[in-house]
Amino acid sequence: MAGPLAWHRFATLADASEALAEAVAIRLKDLLAGQGRALLAVPGGTTPAGFLAALGQHDLPWEQVTLLPTDERFVAADDAASNERMIRAQFAPLAEGRASFLSFHEHGSDIEAAAAVLCAKLAELPQIDLLVSGMGADGHIASLFPGAEAAFNAVPDSGIVVARPPGLPPRLSLSPARLLGAGWASLLVSGTAKEAVLKAAPERGQQPLPVDLLLGSARGLDVYWAKE
């Protein structure tokens, strides 16, 4: 059964980003007080830049926090398309070397081999504590794209999915099981088109989109939505 779905609605992406950064910082503070470390997954793409910048301004013992991307494009680390490149540019504690980062880059030039290396690294880590996901207008989350369900629902789950979206560089994505295993999950999106994708979930029936995994998560979901 799906857990509680909470909508937090804002006029601007800047407002939504500030509010989400505050919510994540509060949760990080509690986690660090209780377990001394925390694992935070953050999205790539264009939407999270303000959120990452705002989160980095919070006064926290960042050396106890490890970040990882929800997904990565299989490109060079300094490529303009790299999610890690964007995250490092926006999130000050990383640029300053205060927080740790699990990179999806530099695991060789063969994507399947790189996925195997990452799976092994993930297997050594605890479950993700906090997940901030993004979503594309087509309903993809991380790099789990509509139509590729056979690849990302593989059994047994290895934690990493290799995605080959048509016309785009291949990607490495956290698997549905990894994403849904997070202790707390949130989704940061803006615009009425993405809002419509979310609102239409109950009508999708037998043809769900990847984002429906989050919407139906037993642990619930906090949606941070901005009108523009």
Ligand SMILES: O=C1O[C@H](COP(=O)(O)O)[C@@H](O)[C@H](O)[C@H]1O
């Ligand atoms: O390709 C990706 O797309 C989604 C959404 O990106 P946005 O630019 O529309 O915000 C993102 O969440 C994912 O991490 C990224 O690799």
